[in-house]
Amino acid sequence: MESARYLECLAADAARLRFIAAENMSAPVPSCPEWTVTELVRHVAVVYLHKTEAMRRGAWPSPWPPDVSGEGPLDLFDRAYAGLVAEFAARKPDEPTVTWYQPEQTVGFWLRRMAQETVIHRVDAELALAAPFAPIPDDLAVDGIDEVLVRFLDFGSKEWTEDFGDRLASCDGRVVLVRSAGAAWSARLEPTGVTVTSGEADQHHATADGDPTHVLLWLWRRVGDEAVRLEGDPALIGKVRELLGDATR
Numbered sequence: 001m002e003s004a005r006y007l008e009c010l011a012a013d014a015a016r017l018r019f020i021a022a023e024n025m026s027a028p029v030p031s032c033p034e035w036t037v038t039e040l041v042r043h044v045a046v047v048y049l050h051k052t053e054a055m056r057r058g059a060w061p062s063p064w065p066p067d068v069s070g071e072g073p074l075d076l077f078d079r080a081y082a083g084l085v086a087e088f089a090a091r092k093p094d095e096p097t098v099t100w101y102q103p104e105q106t107v108g109f110w111l112r113r114m115a116q117e118t119v120i121h122r123v124d125a126e127l128a129l130a131a132p133f134a135p136i137p138d139d140l141a142v143d144g145i146d147e148v149l150v151r152f153l154d155f156g157s158k159e160w161t162e163d164f165g166d167r168l169a170s171c172d173g174r175v176v177l178v179r180s181a182g183a184a185w186s187a188r189l190e191p192t193g194v195t196v197t198s199g200e201a202d203q204h205h206a207t208a209d210g211d212p213t214h215v216l217l218w219l220w221r222r223v224g225d226e227a228v229r230l231e232g233d234p235a236l237i238g239k240v241r242e243l244l245g246d247a248t249r
Helices: 003-021 037-057 073-089 107-128 138-159 212-219 234-248
Strands: 175-180 183-190 193-198 206-209 229-232
Touching (some): 003 037, 003 073, 037 073, 107 138, 138 175, 138 183, 138 193, 138 212, 138 234, 183 234, 229 234
Antiparallel strands (some): 175 183
16 A cells, blocks of 8 residues: 555544544443543554654654643544654655564554554444444555554564463464455464465465455454354464464554
8 A cells, every 4th residue: 555545544544533432432442341432542642652753763762651641532632643644744654763563664664554553443442332333445454454464463473472372382384364355365373473475375274254344353353253254173263363362462
């Protein structure tokens, strides 16, 4: 996706998140059980502030987080969002900056990440208020599938193995295939981490398939198994879901 498209999606989902959240700030968020909508909004705002500061400094901000307790959650969200998009406007996507994904240390990483962060948390707000999901454009959803599999599951399971407890130890090299909208990803589960490759492996042992929105939300554990078409060993599919939970928490 082009940078302008990420910014367009970010704007739409930030506006939708704010609109839905304003309806009931005290509602619990079922997909993030420890949060109310107030805490969800504050979380997103502080994430925006953190990435803005990281780009400004070219380094992780420290100390962190700042004390924002004196601001209302929606005011904080508005300020943080405005600062984030202003920072993006002032920089080129290929400009270097610090990120947690070692292979890509650029502003473009954060453009993508913030667009994907916002659409998932917009869905969290919709779940909290029992509101219908606003459409997720197919290009954003397919991009999000790739991001969560390659950058969170593959990179994360190898870089931060301690976050996965003993789940990796029982992996045996079998492959789970994820398919959507003509694209495919093969995830090989091994004790040393999960390796995700583009395309269909010669052999796979389970499959998750569906339209881009449902596959994206299934991978992020925002919808249940009924939302996608599953084939193969249920335990292996369950293992992928557990590993994704570790990778994205």
